[in-house]
Amino acid sequence: MANITSLNVNGRKLPVSVDSQTSLLTVLRDYLNLTGAKYGCGEGQCGACTVLVDGQMTRSCVTQAGKVAGKQISTIEGLEKDGQLHPLQQAFIEADALQCGYCTSGMIMSGVALLKKNPKPSRAEIVKHMDRNMCRCGTYLRIVKAIEIASGTAKEVRK
Amino acid sequence: MKPLDDELEIELEIERYELFADPLYNFTFNRRQFLKVFSGGIALLVPMSNLLVASAQQEQGESGRGRFDQRVPNEIGAWIHIDEAGTVSVFTGKVELGQNIRTSLAQAVAEELHVSIESVRMVMADTDLTPFDAGTFGSRSIPFMAPQLRKAAAAARETLVALAADQLKVAPAEVRIVNARFVNHDASKSLSFADVAKGRKLVKAIPADVTITAVKDWTIAGKSVPKVGARDFVTGKHEYTSDMKRPGMLFGRVVRAAAMNSTLVSADTKAAEAISGVTVVRDGDFIGLAAPDPQTLARAEKAIAVHWKAPGQTSAAQLFEQLKRESSPGRGGARPVGSIADGMAQADKKLSQAYTVAYIAHAPLEPRAAVAEWKDNKLTVWTGTQRPFGVRSELAEAFRIPEENVRVIVPDTGSGYGGKHSGECAIEAARIARASGKPVKLVWTREEEFKWAYFRPAGVIEVSSGVKNDGTVTAWEFHNFNSGASAIQSKYAFPNQNIQFHNSQSPLRQGSYRGLAATANHFAREVHMDELAQLVGMDAVAFRLKNTQDQRLKAVLEAAAQAFGWGAKRPAGRGAGIACGFEKGSYVATAAEVSVDPKTKKVKLERVVASFECGAIVNPVHLHNQVEGAVVQAIGGALFETIDFQNGEILTAKFSRYRVPRFSDVPPIEIVLLDRKDSPSAGAGETPIVGLAPAVSTAIFEATGQRLRSLPLVPNLS
Numbered sequence: 001m002a003n004i005t006s007l008n009v010n011g012r013k014l015p016v017s018v019d020s021q022t023s024l025l026t027v028l029r030d031y032l033n034l035t036g037a038k039y040g041c042g043e044g045q046c047g048a049c050t051v052l053v054d055g056q057m058t059r060s061c062v063t064q065a066g067k068v069a070g071k072q073i074s075t076i077e078g079l080e081k082d083g084q085l086h087p088l089q090q091a092f093i094e095a096d097a098l099q100c101g102y103c104t105s106g107m108i109m110s111g112v113a114l115l116k117k118n119p120k121p122s123r124a125e126i127v128k129h130m131d132r133n134m135c136r137c138g139t140y141l142r143i144v145k146a147i148e149i150a151s152g153t154a155k156e157v158r159k
Numbered sequence: 160m161k162p163l164d165d166e167l168e169i170e171l172e173i174e175r176y177e178l179f180a181d182p183l184y185n186f187t188f189n190r191r192q193f194l195k196v197f198s199g200g201i202a203l204l205v206p207m208s209n210l211l212v213a214s215a216q217q218e219q220g221e222s223g224r225g226r227f228d229q230r231v232p233n234e235i236g237a238w239i240h241i242d243e244a245g246t247v248s249v250f251t252g253k254v255e256l257g258q259n260i261r262t263s264l265a266q267a268v269a270e271e272l273h274v275s276i277e278s279v280r281m282v283m284a285d286t287d288l289t290p291f292d293a294g295t296f297g298s299r300s301i302p303f304m305a306p307q308l309r310k311a312a313a314a315a316r317e318t319l320v321a322l323a324a325d326q327l328k329v330a331p332a333e334v335r336i337v338n339a340r341f342v343n344h345d346a347s348k349s350l351s352f353a354d355v356a357k358g359r360k361l362v363k364a365i366p367a368d369v370t371i372t373a374v375k376d377w378t379i380a381g382k383s384v385p386k387v388g389a390r391d392f393v394t395g396k397h398e399y400t401s402d403m404k405r406p407g408m409l410f411g412r413v414v415r416a417a418a419m420n421s422t423l424v425s426a427d428t429k430a431a432e433a434i435s436g437v438t439v440v441r442d443g444d445f446i447g448l449a450a451p452d453p454q455t456l457a458r459a460e461k462a463i464a465v466h467w468k469a470p471g472q473t474s475a476a477q478l479f480e481q482l483k484r485e486s487s488p489g490r491g492g493a494r495p496v497g498s499i500a501d502g503m504a505q506a507d508k509k510l511s512q513a514y515t516v517a518y519i520a521h522a523p524l525e526p527r528a529a530v531a532e533w534k535d536n537k538l539t540v541w542t543g544t545q546r547p548f549g550v551r552s553e554l555a556e557a558f559r560i561p562e563e564n565v566r567v568i569v570p571d572t573g574s575g576y577g578g579k580h581s582g583e584c585a586i587e588a589a590r591i592a593r594a595s596g597k598p599v600k601l602v603w604t605r606e607e608e609f610k611w612a613y614f615r616p617a618g619v620i621e622v623s624s625g626v627k628n629d630g631t632v633t634a635w636e637f638h639n640f641n642s643g644a645s646a647i648q649s650k651y652a653f654p655n656q657n658i659q660f661h662n663s664q665s666p667l668r669q670g671s672y673r674g675l676a677a678t679a680n681h682f683a684r685e686v687h688m689d690e691l692a693q694l695v696g697m698d699a700v701a702f703r704l705k706n707t708q709d710q711r712l713k714a715v716l717e718a719a720a721q722a723f724g725w726g727a728k729r730p731a732g733r734g735a736g737i738a739c740g741f742e743k744g745s746y747v748a749t750a751a752e753v754s755v756d757p758k759t760k761k762v763k764l765e766r767v768v769a770s771f772e773c774g775a776i777v778n779p780v781h782l783h784n785q786v787e788g789a790v791v792q793a794i795g796g797a798l799f800e801t802i803d804f805q806n807g808e809i810l811t812a813k814f815s816r817y818r819v820p821r822f823s824d825v826p827p828i829e830i831v832l833l834d835r836k837d838s839p840s841a842g843a844g845e846t847p848i849v850g851l852a853p854a855v856s857t858a859i860f861e862a863t864g865q866r867l868r869s870l871p872l873v874p875n876l877s
């Protein structure tokens with residue numbers, strides 16, 4: 001079977017030798033030690049494994065590594081720049097949008113993808129875009145709020 | 160001695176279904192062991208007896224001060240340590256699973272010590288370092304642990320101030336703590352925590368006369384502070400068990416049958432064993448694998464040929480019939496009150512109905528995971544569990560080694576909701592690690608989590624009642640088969656009642672779930688109450704108010720009704736419902752409005768109002784979030800979550816077959832918090848889950864005319 005030899009992750013070319021059919025999630029977590037993307041279902045249902053591939057929201061658990069070799073992959077680990085959190089990361093803290101935090105990196109990456117193509121999403125657009133991301137702790141309303149804070153559309157911030 | 164459990168109501172069946180339940184008493188963290196861990200500095204101990212006293216008072220709804228043991232106690236429940244470098248650490252066996260107890264406890268300690276929350280280090284859930292704890296469940300952590308740690312921190316502060324005053328040669332009353340330094344009246348002299356703690360070896364139990372900061376003077380607790388460590392979570396740095404890596408670690412798998420209760424007929428593992436680096440473990444019906452990387456592991460798994468044999472087993476279609484047939488009277492329920500026959504004789508109208516609830520799964524987003532490592536005959540396991548000490552016992556038993564040789568460490572975990580009490584994954588990882596001689600990480604797949612964990616019990620509840628035309632309920636007979644006895648009693652004043660819980664043979668493995676059976680019992684009771692109100696033509700709120708004298712229940716019900724705008728006219732296709740209840744020291748009322756599409760029958764939750772009262776409010780934002788989280792989780796069990804199974808196989812073992820609430824399912828939720836400064840704070844993690852299902856059932860009835868008496872509701876709508 002064909003192997004891939006490297007992946008472009010967070011702006012760096014990382015050598016890795018794995019079967020091209022291995023899931024991107026497995027390669028990131030178990031071969032590249034980038035464990036920010038989580039396993040939640042392995043069937044594209046929960047969004048815990050979300051990363052960006054060429055800026056597009058992608059479920060890494062159902063994406064073969066071979067399909068994204070040569071493309072630009074962004075993970076939660078690459079979001080913080082020079083010690084500065086991404087506005088959405090900051091907004092998650094501000095809005096208390098996490099309980100156990102297991103869904104959080106997937107939520108943030110999905111939210112980042114949304115804000116990239118739609119910097120001022122309406123509430124309905126947020127819900128539609130985020131609907132494939134699950135949070136079992138029930139933080140949905142606060143995640144919506146966090147996205148609104150990051151996009152500057154939040155009405156008031158609960159303190 | 161009182162049982163240390165999440166249920167202290169003596170008359171009720173204690174709801175513990177975990178298959179590996181072990182004794183809840185295990186006071187092994189005694190004085191001698193503490194002194195081994197304690198190296199120097201200053202320590203303030205919370206005696207276990209304080210926690211028990213507090214917990215007993217809580218259950219009786221009393222406030223007031225407990226007896227405090229002046230001596231260094233033999234059994235320690237928690238402690239605060241200021242080491243010689245001045246670092247403040249809190250040691251507790253509690254687990255963080257998203258309820259943010261790490262933050263709440265740190266807040267309480269920071270407040271009393273007059274230091275910032277960042278300077279408090281929380282050492283949690285490590286069986287070698289932290290004192291015994293029965294488990295993180297039953298909404299007990301905040302009500303019982305926080306006030307005790309607060310006292311310990313206040314005592315630590317007083318001790319430190321006295322020592323600092325001595326060193327500074329000033330009166331203790333002159334010393335204040337400013338920016339983590341002890342300063343004299345004009346700030347001309349100061350000492351750090353380290354200056355004061357250095358060279359000391361001072362251990363004390365909480366003295367009887369320690370005073371803690373009054374709620375009105377809180378400056379840190381009661382405020383919204385970001386989750387401790389939030390930055391690590393939003394950057395993906397936090398290491399859950401499933402993210403861990405140990406030197407030389409192998410990846411593990413368990414080979415499983417499709418159906419429960421299968422026995423191994425044959426297994427050919429030769430080809431897998433021939434793969435370099437692969438370990439195969441066979442031990443009875445257990446087959447485990449380990450390999451240095453996931454690809455090799457996948458190859459090894461494919462190379463194994465196994466045959467299983469499964470017995471014929473009950474399927475979902477026969478479930479409720481079996482639960483009734485195989486039942487035996489439980490210890491649940493209470494002595495009957497009055498006479499059902501008399502009550503029925505007084506009634507103008509009578510009603511008998513049965514209600515059912517399905518098995519549902521906790522489906523924590525992080526499935527079970529464990530990393531196991533053997534050194535000589537000592538075992539260390541990192542795993543996400545709500546009962547680290549219970550899992551330690553399970554491991555000691557499984558490997559026939561003393562508990563002292565087992566260490567269980569719980570990294571902050573990807574939630575549990577009552578679903579992570581048991582140690583299956585830890586035992587499996589340890590078994591494979593033992594065979595391979597290397598550390599092994601085992602992460603259950605989603606399918607395994609659905610199939611091999613345990614479920615919230617299914618149940619059948621039969622209610623017969625009588626009511627007068629004026630709305631007085633005269634007779635109440637209530638039988639719960641299998642789902643449990645939590646909240647089987649109500650705050651209604653029924654003059655004649657017979658309320659019983661019946662154990663049964665569950666075809667599926669069942670266990671705790673957020674709120675336990677309080678959801679099932681409230682569903683049956685509150686839907687039945689609505690049916691009775693309808694029978695006598697009374698408003699649902701007025702009918703409930705008529706049948707209770709409990710002021711706190713009335714208060715939450717009225718608050719929810721008012722915030723909701725109860726009684727307002729609704730357009731066709733819409734309906735509203737309301738329900739109320741009490742459990743674990745707290746009161747809830749939930750009102751819901753739904754719309755039902757007449758053609759597609761699609762049910763949409765339009766809005767929810769939940770009013771909640773759990774005594775004095777400690778942290779309003781935190782409480783708001785917990786109530787909201789419980790309501791959101793309740794949507795799943797109310798509307799669509801159900802485990803389907805056939806002949807020992809779970810058919811709904813994926814999220815594509817098992818629907819949980821998503822963004823688009825969550826309506827606007829208005830939360831009304833009632834603050835009762837005169838009552839002790841009770842936990843809030845569970846009770847707010849109970850009101851939604853009956854309120855939604857009633858709302859659907861109003862919208863469609865169909866009375867749905869089974870959870871989940873949506874599949875039953877025709």
Ligand code: FES
Pocket residue numbers: 038039040041042043044045046047048049050059060061062
């Ligand atoms: S793990 Fe990829 S969508 Fe759930």
Ligand code: FES
Pocket residue numbers: 097098099100101102103104134135136137138139257524573574
């Ligand atoms: S915060 Fe726990 S799953 Fe979302």
